[in-house]
Amino acid sequence: MTVKMTADDLQGFLAETFPQVQGDFVIAALAAQSITVQMPVADRHLRPGGTVSGPAMFALADVTAYLIILANIGPKALAVTTNCSIDFMRKPAAGQMLICEARLLKLGRALAVVDALIYSAGQAAPVARASLTYAIPPG
Template identity: 45%
Template sequence: MRWSGDEILEFLRADFPQAFRDGWDYEITDLAADRVTVRLSSHESQLRPGGTISGPTMMHLADFAVYVLLLALHGQSASLSVTTNLTISFLRKPEAGDLIAEVELLKHGRTLSVAAVHLRDERGRVVAHAEATYHMAGAD
């Protein structure tokens, strides 16, 4: 692993400040070579009518969390890696509150990396399942 959770968040705040817009705040709670857990403290801007966390917010967190894992593995050289595919199944309405992404790296290659993501609400219920594929542009 090239970067710690703190180093990743420092890099993202400096180079991708738009990810922290409108009160968006993340915490990396678990980080290993093949997995990461990222918590998003939800904000009213991420809620849809009815008080549940929006689908775009869930997709954002799934994509963001996979990117975090790739940055941990490769550091700065993974910064140009891009999402080539992201699919998501929404399973139940997440209540307003923190949203947790648990990422498992399924394949990590020189060109492509594939990860599975379970999104959980604060009660621990799986509210969505996603799979993301990244093109490893520039990663060494």
């Protein structure tokens, strides 16, 4: 299976459709069934205690899932998250890049399922794991 959108296509689509997050997410690698997205950690991503907040990690997992799905179905802005389960397993290091590696597990006509692991740069073990389901718009 070949992708319908390249990494450059996806970055452009994200910048055009969601300008509020421009620069927050960088595609590091893309294949037909997998993607790696990086998120530079800024002060706005931190919570008390000097760690990355859960909402920031959720955003990374969600955007990464969205991008691997769009890579396979094309630029359909109305693909939406219908379910997400996320496990926060370790404290990510403040000031480090977060890296999300996601795999497209199922791509159907109406639903897509993605598994994502989030790493803190310099740590071998994942800091979070997410399972996401997306609804794909008809047509």
